Amino acid sequence: MSQWKYPLSTKFMYRALCLALGSAILLSPLQALAASETSYAVEAGTSYSSHKDENDNAYRKGGKHKRLTQGSQLEVGESRVLNSKEIRKEWDGIEPEYGPDKAVEAVKAALPRKDYEELFPYRLGSAQWHEAAKGKEYYKENQTDYFSYDNLIQAVTEAANIKYKVGTRKGSKNSQEVFRLDKEGKTETLVSRSADFNSEANRGKIIETEIVDYGTFLKEGTKKNRKRELAALLAHLSHETGGGWDAAPGGPLRWGLFWNENIAGRTGQNMSNFVDPDSSKLYPGFGEKRYYGRGPIMLSWNFNYGLFSSIIYGDKNILLKNPEIVAAEGKIGFMTAILFWMTPQAPKPSAHDVMIGRWKPSKELAEKGLKPAGFGITTMVLNGLEANQPETRRAAHYRDITSRMGVDISGEKLDTLGMKPF
Numbered sequence: 001m002s003q004w005k006y007p008l009s010t011k012f013m014y015r016a017l018c019l020a021l022g023s024a025i026l027l028s029p030l031q032a033l034a035a036s037e038t039s040y041a042v043e044a045g046t047s048y049s050s051h052k053d054e055n056d057n058a059y060r061k062g063g064k065h066k067r068l069t070q071g072s073q074l075e076v077g078e079s080r081v082l083n084s085k086e087i088r089k090e091w092d093g094i095e096p097e098y099g100p101d102k103a104v105e106a107v108k109a110a111l112p113r114k115d116y117e118e119l120f121p122y123r124l125g126s127a128q129w130h131e132a133a134k135g136k137e138y139y140k141e142n143q144t145d146y147f148s149y150d151n152l153i154q155a156v157t158e159a160a161n162i163k164y165k166v167g168t169r170k171g172s173k174n175s176q177e178v179f180r181l182d183k184e185g186k187t188e189t190l191v192s193r194s195a196d197f198n199s200e201a202n203r204g205k206i207i208e209t210e211i212v213d214y215g216t217f218l219k220e221g222t223k224k225n226r227k228r229e230l231a232a233l234l235a236h237l238s239h240e241t242g243g244g245w246d247a248a249p250g251g252p253l254r255w256g257l258f259w260n261e262n263i264a265g266r267t268g269q270n271m272s273n274f275v276d277p278d279s280s281k282l283y284p285g286f287g288e289k290r291y292y293g294r295g296p297i298m299l300s301w302n303f304n305y306g307l308f309s310s311i312i313y314g315d316k317n318i319l320l321k322n323p324e325i326v327a328a329e330g331k332i333g334f335m336t337a338i339l340f341w342m343t344p345q346a347p348k349p350s351a352h353d354v355m356i357g358r359w360k361p362s363k364e365l366a367e368k369g370l371k372p373a374g375f376g377i378t379t380m381v382l383n384g385l386e387a388n389q390p391e392t393r394r395a396a397h398y399r400d401i402t403s404r405m406g407v408d409i410s411g412e413k414l415d416t417l418g419m420k421p422f
Helices: 010-015 083-092 099-109 111-121 127-133 149-159 222-242 262-269 302-313 317-321 330-344 349-358 361-368 375-382 393-406
Strands: 048-052 058-061 064-067 080-082 162-169 178-183 187-193 207-213
Touching: 083 162, 099 149, 099 222, 111 149, 149 262, 149 330, 162 302, 178 302, 207 349, 222 330, 222 349, 222 375, 222 393, 302 330, 302 349, 330 349, 349 375, 375 393
Parallel strands: none
Antiparallel strands: 048 058, 058 064, 064 207, 080 187, 162 178, 162 207, 178 187
């Protein structure tokens, strides 16, 4: 998921830096979604105001805050209902334009149902998928339309009702509290806290916080960039879940969204339980459960199942105890993809910020060839292992989807040639 900020060891967060969005047809284990170690920096081009509120004892600068030393009074798993003043103070308020109803409008405006279904006729569970898969080892007669347009709409709708916040002790990158806000219910839940967050050594350190409003998906930037954003996300997902080959009926691009499980994990060719020992205390594996790649982003590893479960449900144990949900419910699968797409991972930006034009490379990043902003940069955000490569099928999907949308992408850098990892 993008590089997430939560209380995990530097060792295993480093392991996860390269997104394991590897193709579902690969037989090697997939590492997914990374854990961020440093605070997100608002890039040039973002307008913001800063002030000091003597009453709430906080310093603010856009979505990033600096508070004094007191952490939350909640215990992990506890929730509290906030009033309007508390929401403004602690969460930068709730913007109506980023609500669920607006999110639905944004998706339909960018890509209507008819166009979506014509782009992905062989998506998992569709009539054409059943025709192509019948008699195969992986065929499920009762498979529903996992990647349906309705599931995408529902995922965007529910994600838009969530805000995510991380508080980090300054100078202690792994000492964090993670919160979830249900915007409709105005309910804040503390979903995790590192064991040393309130230790004697950290208690006096300033807490730096950052906030992500998932309702901003497809709701920021120009209309063209909003379409480009959706096209880019679907292109990456299509590449990771594609079942096509060069001579496939209708062409290989029509076979995007064909899979939603890593084959080696599903069949038992790779029997790893994908439980990382460094994170197992915070996000323990349960029984014989295995956390191999599932869903449109091939969500892998216990720490990612636990974190996504915390953000989606407010309870880390739901997906840890039932990882099968990610492959069984298309809405949940799409939600994991959207949350991943929207969350920055220092030193990487979020793919969202890249596509809407907010992100600008620093001098250091520019020297690594990480310029200009565009689809090629999002590939580096998702998978640094694809550095310095010509256009792949990811880019072919992107060209195909933007063409259907009527969006001109001429001049946009779609490959990663000349780029080094962040």
